[in-house]
Amino acid sequence: MLDYNEYSQSELNKLIPIQDEFKEKYKIDSFSHWFYDDDLKIIRLYNDDKHEIFFKYIPIGTYSLTSETWMWSWFNNDENNAETVKIKNFGLENNYRKLYEGTFPSDIYDGWEFLAISFNILDGIGVYTLNTENLNYYLLLIENLNSEKDSNIKILKQQVLDCPNHGLQRKAFVCQHLNLEKPVGFIEAFDTYPKMELEEEDLQAWCNDCENIRRKHNGWNEESEPYAQIKLICENCYFEIKNINQ
Ligand SMILES: [Zn+2]
Ligand SMILES: [Zn+2]
Known part of the structure; x- marks a missing residue:
């Protein structure tokens, strides 16, 4: 043997x-x-x-x-x-x-x-x-x-989402204020890294202003959500935004 x-x-x-x-x-x-x-x-x-x-x-x-x-x-x-x-x-x-x-x-x-x-x-x-x-x-x-x-x-x-820049990618959600031009803070629902294994939850992040409003209204609800206007983006875009906002 x-x-x-x-x-x-x-x-x-x-x-x-x-x-x-x-x-x-x-x-x-x-x-x-x-x-x-x-x-x-x-x-x-x-x-x-x-x-x-x-x-x-x-x-x-x-x-x-x-x-x-x-x-x-x-x-x-x-x-x-x-x-x-x-x-x-x-x-x-x-x-x-x-x-x-x-x-x-x-x-x-x-x-x-x-x-x-x-x-x-x-x-x-x-x-x-x-x-x-x-x-x-x-x-x-x-x-x-x-x-x-x-x-x-x-x-x-x-x-998945067919992103114009990155092709088929997993979905991620961010507030309307997060962008690639100007840092506005980056608060996440949970700690993330690229290509991480995700169970039930999606990648989700919002800006400092949204975080203040979320706290004022004790979480995401009817009162706090309209300000965020959550938008759908791809996972790669999410981490590009995360990089410039941290
Ligand atoms: Zn925001
Ligand atoms: Zn993308």
């Missing part, structure tokens, strides 16, 4: 040429932006000229740049991640500790080995990593979706 290092290295060596071919076939490197929906498990790669491609994925795990730890997606207790339990079970059968411990101190290289192992066990067609400020997401791509016919892509497009 191979020890873990030999096994993971041989899986990685197998993945590299397959991944090169995959990237060539779908021109993966030609896309400069990404957007993903973790409920639908669909990632969209796209360009400013609206050229786009969609893949179904299985989330394998995340690497936290702040705590320098790996976390398997099954460890999150998300029933949608049931497929990845197969990797855990494989780890238990072979006594590969890194495959059956949910979370542990790690580095960015572990994730690539895990992708290679997942590729074999879960039948991938390619792999993709999303890097955000705090977290790297490791995704196993399992299917290229036809954007004309796939019903989940229609759902995805309804949930």
